[in-house]
Amino acid sequence: MEIKRFSEKQKVNKTVVICYGILVVILFAAYILELVKGNRTLPYILVFDALLVIPFIITALIYLKDKESNLVKHFTSCGYGALYVFVLSTSVTKISFTYIIPMLIFITLYRDWKYNLRVGCVVTLANIAFMVYYLQNISNEAKDITEFEIMIAVILLVIAFSVVTSKVLLAIDNQAIDILEEKEAIQSETYNKVINISAKLCDSIEQISRESKEVGDRAVASKVSVEEIATGTL
Secondary structure (H helix, E strand, C coil): CCCCCCCHHHHHHHHHHHHHHHHHHHHHHHHHHHHHHCCCCHHHHHHHHHHHHHHHHHHHHHHHHCCCCCHHHHHHHHHHHHHHHHHHHHCCCHHHHHHHHHHHHHHHHHCCHHHHHHHHHHHHHHHHHHHHHHHHHCCCCHHHHHHHHHHHHHHHHHHHHHHHHHHHHHHHHHHHHHHHHHHHHHHHHHHHHHHHHHHHHHHHHHHHHHHHHHHHHHHHHHHHHHHHHHHHHC
16 A cells, blocks of 8 residues: 655645646636627736736746755745736726735745745835835825825835744744654653663563573473482482
């Protein structure tokens, strides 16, 4: 019977690809609906769908080729990040900043807080650029500034919680590993003690066996001597 090997990295990559795929399906359907309603032009939808679908297909192919590949997380963030920048640069609504939040959540599965922080920095810079563009070219009323303050605060909070979550998960994993290593050390020490006791027991049994054989030999010799004496007496 073949024993299946559990791979944590493979499980995480699979979950990330599935989450990425769900985002792709939802956004694809949403923007097709925008096209039907006449809110977006066909060229825009074609560019959007290309930036949406092509990076996901590449990420999925990388996963299928090597389910433990580190490239999965990088292509996920870079591919979806390119789409996010495109959406921000062509958006006329401030609510577009929320597109990045699902990805910031599911990449915490990698427990790589430095990676989360790097992605977060890029996301923050993209949103600041979007804010500057919006205020200079679309509207810069007081309510717009207030809404952007809220938007940046939300982004920073999500990034901060993402980083903290990754660090906590990593610390929990390391602690679990330390506990397992401690248990393995105790088991190894117990095993060595059992081996030593068994070896001593075997030596004792061999010694008892030798002594028993010697006693038996002496008994036989005594019997022979007695018989010889008895025969000589007769």
